[in-house]
Amino acid sequence: MVQVNGNYLKLKAGYLFPEIARRVRAFSEAHPDAPIIRLGIGDVTEPLPEACRSAMKAAIDEMGTPEGFHGYGPEQGYLWLREAVAQHDFVGRGCQISAEEIFISDGSKCDSANILDILGEGNRIAVTDPVYPVYVDSNVMAGRTGDADQAGRYGGLTYLPISAANGFAAQLPSEPVDLIYLCFPNNPTGAVATRAQLQAWVDYARAHGALILFDAAYEAFIQDPSLPHSIYEIDGARECAIEFRSFSKNAGFTGTRCALTVVPRGLMGTAANGEPVELWALWNRRQCTKFNGVSYIVQRGAEAVYSAEGLAQVKALVRFYMDNAAIIRRELTAAGLAVYGGEQAPYVWLKTPEGLDSWGFFDHLLGQAHVVGTPGSGFGAAGEGYFRLSAFNSRANVEEAMRRIRSL
Numbered sequence: 001m002v003q004v005n006g007n008y009l010k011l012k013a014g015y016l017f018p019e020i021a022r023r024v025r026a027f028s029e030a031h032p033d034a035p036i037i038r039l040g041i042g043d044v045t046e047p048l049p050e051a052c053r054s055a056m057k058a059a060i061d062e063m064g065t066p067e068g069f070h071g072y073g074p075e076q077g078y079l080w081l082r083e084a085v086a087q088h089d090f091v092g093r094g095c096q097i098s099a100e101e102i103f104i105s106d107g108s109k110c111d112s113a114n115i116l117d118i119l120g121e122g123n124r125i126a127v128t129d130p131v132y133p134v135y136v137d138s139n140v141m142a143g144r145t146g147d148a149d150q151a152g153r154y155g156g157l158t159y160l161p162i163s164a165a166n167g168f169a170a171q172l173p174s175e176p177v178d179l180i181y182l183c184f185p186n187n188p189t190g191a192v193a194t195r196a197q198l199q200a201w202v203d204y205a206r207a208h209g210a211l212i213l214f215d216a217a218y219e220a221f222i223q224d225p226s227l228p229h230s231i232y233e234i235d236g237a238r239e240c241a242i243e244f245r246s247f248s249k250n251a252g253f254t255g256t257r258c259a260l261t262v263v264p265r266g267l268m269g270t271a272a273n274g275e276p277v278e279l280w281a282l283w284n285r286r287q288c289t290k291f292n293g294v295s296y297i298v299q300r301g302a303e304a305v306y307s308a309e310g311l312a313q314v315k316a317l318v319r320f321y322m323d324n325a326a327i328i329r330r331e332l333t334a335a336g337l338a339v340y341g342g343e344q345a346p347y348v349w350l351k352t353p354e355g356l357d358s359w360g361f362f363d364h365l366l367g368q369a370h371v372v373g374t375p376g377s378g379f380g381a382a383g384e385g386y387f388r389l390s391a392f393n394s395r396a397n398v399e400e401a402m403r404r405i406r407s408l
């Protein structure tokens with residue numbers, strides 16, 4: 001008999017989004033006329049920017065000519081895209097990141113999981129609680145954890161609780177860790193990190209020889225010009241951090257698929273014999289072996305994000321979602337709820353009303369307002385008593401959902 005990867009059997013059943021889908025299905029079968037509004041899953045809703053579509057159409061036509069045909073591209077991505085990224089996202093913000101250090105991929109969800117391929121089994125891993133579930137589950141699948149306890153916490157992981165009590169800013173670990181997942185602006189809480197807060201993480205990582213895995217998928221939603229968009233805006237980060245970025249949320253590429261990972265040259269890990277090893281070389285090897293690049297057409301679409309029209313269109317998209325977030329914040333506050341996030345991120349994180357836990361509030365909102373959100377407890381034990389609403393929706397749906405919640 002073929003053996004399965006037993007690590008998968010440690011994963012907690014009833015993953016968050018399937019359970020939400022199950023409850024919504026059951027509700028709409030019982031109430032087929034109830035007009036449900038989904039402010040749950042973190043997927044964008046607005047159409048692709050015109051600049052990206054034009055670039056992709058032109059690329060398709062190029063592919064139809066002998067001179068313009070492209071077969072396999074570089075595993076790391078085309079240089080013209082990596083140069084545009086380096087210039088606009090990093091050098092333009094004062095970060096010393098070159099095109100060579102950028103690896104184009106088909107998603108930062110997969111990159112943030114695949115990165116474990118090049119990291120050793122003995123690393124002690126820190127995640128916030130609540131957290132983007134991919135960081136935890138990919139470690140479970142890779143055999144880097146023990147079993148889950150009653151509360152759903154896996155043995156071997158260091159959980160750093162974030163809540164209103166600490167302003168959704170995790171304390172530095174009190175036990176030594178080697179790998180630290182940070183996501184700012186944060187999914188699910190919508191919190192951001194100041195320069196000083198990130199500096200404290202970088203200082204910790206350098207002092208302890210730890211690696212920060214920094215997820216900047218929502219950096220485009222930052223409104224406050226004093227907040228850092230990249231970990232590389234912080235002194236010393238090149239020596240201790242890998243950054244994940246994506247075109248999914250800023251440019252609406254969730255279905256088009258393009259992202260990137262930054263691995264600075266000279267960022268070192270350690271081999272079992274104590275020898276320093278460059279992580280860039282390992283990630284390059286990993287990508288060349290297991291990945292064949294993103295479609296030429298899609299990379300042309302991503303490149304157009306950095307054209308004058310593309311920049312303006314992405315800015316307008318972000319503005320649209322952030323105006324939704326402002327409406328959600330304003331209306332929930334008026335409804336007497338304690339709300340967090342939503343100012344530098346497309347997620348509003350709210351405290352559930354007295355007497356209702358996360359799933360209790362989910363059922364209440366679905367049953368009474370026909371609005372679907374995401375229970376905070378689905379992102380970790382410390383998310384219990386919180387609830388996430390997403391600003392990714394049409395203005396009409398957001399306004400209608402808020403009207404219904406106000407009248408509860």
Ligand SMILES: *Cc1c(COP(=O)(O)O)cnc(C)c1O
Nearest residue numbers: 107108109132187217246248259
């Ligand atoms: C949406 C999201 C991403 C982007 O994932 P892609 O695979 O690039 O679509 C990355 N990190 C977080 C926390 C996200 O919410």
